[in-house]
Amino acid sequence: MGKVVHSNIENYKSLLKNYIANQDEQSLYGVDMVSKSFLKNNILPEEIVNLHIQVLQELYPDLSEDIKHSMDFLLEAMISYGIKQQEIQTLKEQQMAIKSEISVAASMQETLLKADIPSIDGLEIGAISVPAHQMNGDYYHFVKGKNGTLGLAIADVIGKGIPAALCMSMIKYAIDSYPEESMAPKMILENLNRVVERNVDSSMFITMIYAQYLPQSRRLIFSSAGHEPGYYYNKANDRFEELKTKGLALGVLPDVQYQEYRVDLDQDDMVIFLTDGVTECREEGQFIEVDEVLDVIKRFKDHPAQEIVNQVYKHFERLQGFQLRDDFTLIILRKKV
Amino acid sequence: MELSIHLTEKNNSLVIHLSGEIDAYTAPQLKERLLPLTKQNGTLIKVDMEAVQYMDSTGLGVFISALKSTKENNSKMKLIHIDERVYRVFKITGLDEIMDLEPRNKVERRNG
Numbered sequence: 001m002g003k004v005v006h007s008n009i010e011n012y013k014s015l016l017k018n019y020i021a022n023q024d025e026q027s028l029y030g031v032d033m034v035s036k037s038f039l040k041n042n043i044l045p046e047e048i049v050n051l052h053i054q055v056l057q058e059l060y061p062d063l064s065e066d067i068k069h070s071m072d073f074l075l076e077a078m079i080s081y082g083i084k085q086q087e088i089q090t091l092k093e094q095q096m097a098i099k100s101e102i103s104v105a106a107s108m109q110e111t112l113l114k115a116d117i118p119s120i121d122g123l124e125i126g127a128i129s130v131p132a133h134q135m136n137g138d139y140y141h142f143v144k145g146k147n148g149t150l151g152l153a154i155a156d157v158i159g160k161g162i163p164a165a166l167c168m169s170m171i172k173y174a175i176d177s178y179p180e181e182s183m184a185p186k187m188i189l190e191n192l193n194r195v196v197e198r199n200v201d202s203s204m205f206i207t208m209i210y211a212q213y214l215p216q217s218r219r220l221i222f223s224s225a226g227h228e229p230g231y232y233y234n235k236a237n238d239r240f241e242e243l244k245t246k247g248l249a250l251g252v253l254p255d256v257q258y259q260e261y262r263v264d265l266d267q268d269d270m271v272i273f274l275t276d277g278v279t280e281c282r283e284e285g286q287f288i289e290v291d292e293v294l295d296v297i298k299r300f301k302d303h304p305a306q307e308i309v310n311q312v313y314k315h316f317e318r319l320q321g322f323q324l325r326d327d328f329t330l331i332i333l334r335k336k337v
Numbered sequence: 338m339e340l341s342i343h344l345t346e347k348n349n350s351l352v353i354h355l356s357g358e359i360d361a362y363t364a365p366q367l368k369e370r371l372l373p374l375t376k377q378n379g380t381l382i383k384v385d386m387e388a389v390q391y392m393d394s395t396g397l398g399v400f401i402s403a404l405k406s407t408k409e410n411n412s413k414m415k416l417i418h419i420d421e422r423v424y425r426v427f428k429i430t431g432l433d434e435i436m437d438l439e440p441r442n443k444v445e446r447r448n449g
Contacts (some may be wrong), residue, residue, distance in 0.1 A: 158394040203368065203402035207394075207430060226430035248431035252401055276394065276429075 005041055008034050013055045020059070042089060044082035049075040102162070109165050113172055118144040121215050124336050125150075126305030128313050129329040137164035138275045138327035141172060143183070148215050151183050154331055155208035156227070156275040158249075167204065170195070185210040185223035186258040189250070193225065196251035206250040209273055218265045218335060223258040225250045231294060232263050233270035233301075240294045243271070265335035270305075272297065275329040297332070305332045338391075339363065342370050350381040356388035359396030368399045375406040375414060382407075387418035387441070397426055404436060415439065 011034050019027035038048060053071045056063055117125050129138050137158070143151035153175060157164040174195050178188060188210045196206055209230060211222035222230070226249030232241045247258045263271065274293065296315045300308045309330045316328075340363035343354040351374055359367060374382050384400075400416070407414050415437040419427070424440045427433045 156394070158398050201402075202405050203398035205398060205401055205430075226432070228429060246431060246434075248435065249401075252404075252432070253435065 004037065005043065008037050008041075009051060012051060013058070016052075016055055017059060042086075044085060045078040046075050046082050049078050105162065105165070109169065112169050113139060113141075115141050118142050118150065120144065120150045120213065121148055122218075122336050123150065123213060123215065124305045124334040126307070126309040126332040126334075127330070128309040129327065130313060131327045137168070138329040139168045139171065140329055140331055141175060143175070145180055145183065149183075150213040150215075151188075152211045152213070152273075152331070152333075153188075153208060154227070154273045154275065154329060155206055156327070156329075157206050158204060163201065163204065167196075167199075167206065170199065171206065171208075183212060184260070185212055185221055186260045189223050189225045189247070189258045190256065193248075193250045193256050194254065197254050205252055207276075208250060209245075211271075211273070213333065219262055220265060220271055220333070221260055221262050223247060223260050225256075225258065226252075228274055228276045230274070231272040231290075233272065233297070235266065235268040235270075238298075240272075240298075265333075267335055267337065269335045270297075270301075271333045273331045275327065293330075305334050308332055340366060340389075342367065344370070350383055352383045352385055354385045354388070359389060359392040359399070361393065361395045364395040364399050367396070368402065371399065371403050372406055375403050375412050376410050378411050381413045381415065384414065384416045385418055386416055386420065386423060389423060390420055392423045392426060394426070394430075397430060397432065400436070401432070413437070418442075 012031065015027045015030040015034065018024065019031070035048075049071065053068070053075070056071070057068075115127070117127055125142070127140055127142075129140060131138070137156060139153070139155045139157070141151075141153040145151060153171075155168070155171065157167050157171075171192060174192055175188065178191065189208065192206075192208070206225070207227040208225045209222055209227045210225075211220055213220050222243070222245070224230075224245035224247045226247060227245075229245060230243040232243055233239070234241065243261065243263065245259070245261055248256050265271070272294075274290075293312060296312045297308055300311045303311070309332055312330055313328060338358040338360070340355060340357035340359055343356075345352045345354065353371065353374070355367070357363065371382070371384070374380065400414075403414055406412075416427075417439045418441045419438060420441055424433070424438070427436065427438055432438075
């Protein structure tokens, strides 16, 4: 580094000499290069002024005292800029460190929250979840019960970024710790609400649908904690129906009771769950209506469930001016033989 | 998009007029202004949502934390003139049942 700096000092000297003689563009371009190299090597502004003084004295041994004093004055004036520059350097380094920590955290979150899609008799499952930023505030989770039932959670943590992601892990481990007997959707939400209300920052909350599928009765039982409504696709009449639910988001009040709802599935019926990230994306200022999501699902209804959810994401990704403002999560369950 | 926040005092109640969008970028501003007001014992704070066309869930978070604060500090908060689209967000999350909310009345607007 010392060598580089030294050669630049020599360079500065000859460029200045040239410029004083000719006022040429070449020298100006040259000094621009030199100054970039100084920056790279953390040379402070006052050091450059100091260099300038030395070069001037070499070139003009009879330099007037007044000019010399004025240069010393300029040197003093540059010192604060030097301190700022050093601060920026430190901040840059800190930012790099934080960035790399976040990416470690993001990949850790991915591992922690990894949701395998289980195979359930007579049920086809498709799921996609795409974060808008590095860390995902959406979450889905499947649990397969001993008697062949399926437990499904879809959630959106409000409050973005790292705090939201940390909260997600808390939820996952709380769900995992419940014994199988108490997997009824309303019980799960009531328990989770207490966990979230006690542990979370006052402006953070979670919306969630917890559903349980019972293969023997082909019945889906679900409860909603303030979550975007799901949809039921009835194959027989080729129509979607909103699954109307009531229930307060998790973490708002300490004691909340949730209601249970049910829908019985016939062959090729579907249930669609999503997070509001899906409907909060905007197309050139226009909101995407949920109808559009359902239209795309209908268009691909003869494809496997996983392909349908992929196609919906692709459809919105392709839209002009598409901007993923929020995490995007979509789950489709389809009754099969 | 920006959010502008104006505070007026009328008949012993505070009115906060909001104008713009409440999202992840503007929500911290709103929180900073709204929360200290909820800490004044016995006050009624009206939040006028007349000029708010968009609010995402981060905005909802601010109102939830303000609601919690009103309960702790014996103050009251009421949201008025809420746009249909914005009201939907309160409804989905079940907050319409525990908060004092007044949707925008189209007829009243035309006459007034």
